[in-house]
Amino acid sequence: MTPLIDVRNLKIGFPRDGEQNTVVQGIDLTIHRGETVALVGESGSGKSVTARSLIGLSGNTASVSADKFEVSGTDVLSFRETDWRCLRGEEIGFVLQDALVSLDPLRRIAQQLSDAAGRRKLFSRSRPGLDSNLLLKSVGIPDPDRRLRQYPHQLSGGLRQRALIATAIARNPSLLIADEPTTALDATVQKQILDLLAERRKAGHTLLLISHDLAVISRLADRVLVMKEGRIVEEGLTAELLRNPRHPYTRQLLDAVPSAGSKGFRLSASVTTSAEDHVKVGVPRATRIPLPSKTVHTGTHVLSVRNLVKHYGGPESTPVVNDVSFDLSAGEALGIVGESGSGKTTVAKMVLGLVEPEEGEVFVDGQLWSNVAENTRRPRRSIMQLIAQDAFSSFDPRYTVEKIVGESLDVTGLFGAERRDRVLEVLEAVRLSGDFLKRYPRELSGGQRQRVAIARAFAPRPRLLIADEPVSALDVSVQAQVLDLLAELQAASGTSLLFISHDLGVVHHLTDRVLVMKDGRIVESGDVAQVFSAPRHGYTRTLIEAVPTLA
CATH class of the missing domain: 3.40.50.300 (P-loop containing nucleotide triphosphate hydrolases)
Incomplete structure (x- = not known):
């Protein structure tokens, strides 16, 4: 054939x-x-x-x-x-990664399906919308009549991806x-x-x-x-x-795939040597290289969150964060997992002081951090740093690497030769040489950008690091390098880490404890190995069962 x-x-x-x-x-x-x-x-x-x-x-x-x-x-x-x-x-039908970008934001789903069908029109005068209705049903979209009238921004991430698949198969391609x-x-x-x-x-x-x-x-x-x-x-x-x-x-x-079995060990045998070299020097696949050990001071809370509540859309709306409380010890890595919309990122924004809680309080090193004037927080900003999901978007494209990393030192009062020395120090810590100082973000690979973001975060020697989906868009080997780097720097500096992710394998590999969020609440928490091996809440079990595993 x-x-x-x-x-x-x-x-x-x-x-x-x-x-x-x-x-x-x-x-x-x-x-x-x-x-x-x-x-x-x-x-x-x-x-x-x-x-x-x-x-x-x-x-x-x-x-x-x-x-x-x-x-x-x-x-x-x-x-x-x-x-x-x-x-x-x-x-041939084609489904791209980002449905929100691939779908036309100005056209309803019905119009986009009709466009995709081309000569095989989905609409007829006698039965308008019937075939498009069936097409949405075929990709598992509930209530297709309502979805056909909606725009892409009115659909969840999963529904958008299904709608994009529907446009790709509208002509029943081979x-x-x-x-x-x-x-x-x-x-x-x-x-x-x-x-x-x-x-x-x-x-x-x-x-x-x-x-x-x-x-x-x-x-x-x-x-x-x-x-x-x-x-x-x-x-x-x-x-x-x-x-x-x-x-x-x-x-x-x-x-490089993170899992329970990789916990405590490097995912990449080396961030500077190729896989071929590892084989030559006799590092077989089964051999894992231990990560440096770290110290967790359980009696010292760098971050304390008490009964946080936040609504978007007024007090009558469903809260996006509902009575959330937890502590983060010095040197500890705490993961927050949950579906999109569970409230993970809103919690992070309240911890950062970018969003104020309607109820509850945030304490950093025992001092009130939430609902205070920004000029009160400003002198203490260096204590807390963020690694964002999209490093490229978090950089000023007009800045060189030296200026990007150095801007986090503004609040420390470090300038001139001392600032440059500190920038070089943290760049070397993330395996980037001084040759990168004069480069611009567009001249860096995805992995290099993420390393620069980590260098910027560690430059002011923070007590607390918040990482919001920092590796979700990276391929598996670059992700391995970044995760190894985070573990090494955290162990060396004693920095506490609040790590937000939807990837349970990454969270299991990197963190000590985990919080599971659903509909704005923490439904389960505890030692990460205990929670993932013997989950008590049905939602946690659902999340774990949904994770694809290597056959």
Whole structure:
């Protein structure tokens, strides 16, 4: 039978500095009908640009060549834009990572489904909206009549992602490409999307899945292709490849997955040495390198939160934070987990003093922090620092790295040569040399930006560090480096860490205790190993069961 996708020796390049920079270097890709194939690798490995080439979206400046490039037996190498438009949606549907960006914010869901259907109109004069109603039902969207009339911003993250999948399958394409469809979604919403994709797979549909999440891959894919620096370094049946990886890079990816078993050990054998070098020096996959030990002073509370309450939309609305209390000891790492909308980030904002509680109080080092004038807090701001989810957005694009890191030292009164020395010190601590001082955010990779964000946070030697989803958008190996870095710096400095995440594996690996939030309340708390191994609350069990695991 003719393969749905049959590509041989695919090369894709882009011009840079007057030369052609090849980012995909002669790969072969075959996808048969009814098969689910996964492309795995770090950011920049060439996964997404490979997938985009299958629908003619490599970009106007891209140079695409291949010995063979066929879709459903048709040679597409000579396709013009009009030819690609006929193929998109009809033969291949495409689901991007960020549904809010991918959907048109100015058009209702019904209009976007109609646009996606193209020649196969979803609306008829006799039965308006009927087919679109059924389409939303097919992707598990409840109350489709109401959802069709809504705009993307009126839908939750999970519903937006389902609506985007609906637009991609509106013409019943032969192949659905899903590029990181669950990244940054909380565990239960991720499970909903994975269940939907699994149903399509079970029904015999063809799927190309792009992801850096090996647990997601293990659940859905029949075959896996591992990409590194534009090349396929390993491929095979999913279960066999994940159980017995042959290439050092694949082993590195598997070792970097945080879990209960990795707690207390490094996820990356080294942040400066390649996986190939580790194999050469005899560090086998099963060997874990311990993280430095730390001291927790349980009798000293750096942060105390008492009975916090916060509404958005007036006192008659449902509170987003409802009677939340907890303590954070000196040197301790405390995780907060829960679905989107559970109140995690609002708690963090109240701790930071960016939002004032309507009821309750926040104390830092025993002194009142909430509901006081900002000029009272200002002299003490250096005691508390934030690592945001999106480091790039948290930087001033006009600032160099030296100025970005140095701005956190304004409140400490450190200037001149002393400031520069401290900036260099923390950059070296996060494995960045002085060569980075004059670079701008746009000149940094995602992992480098996150390291600069960590350096900025640690520069004023804070007593308390608040990290709000700091690794959710990073691929698994960069995430491993950042988590190792946080653990090392926390142990060395004795800083307390309030770590907010929807990734239970990350929280289990990094934190000492955990709070589980639902609908603004803490429904369970305790030692992280105890809570995750023997959860008492039904909601905690639901969260844990929703997490995909390596087969």
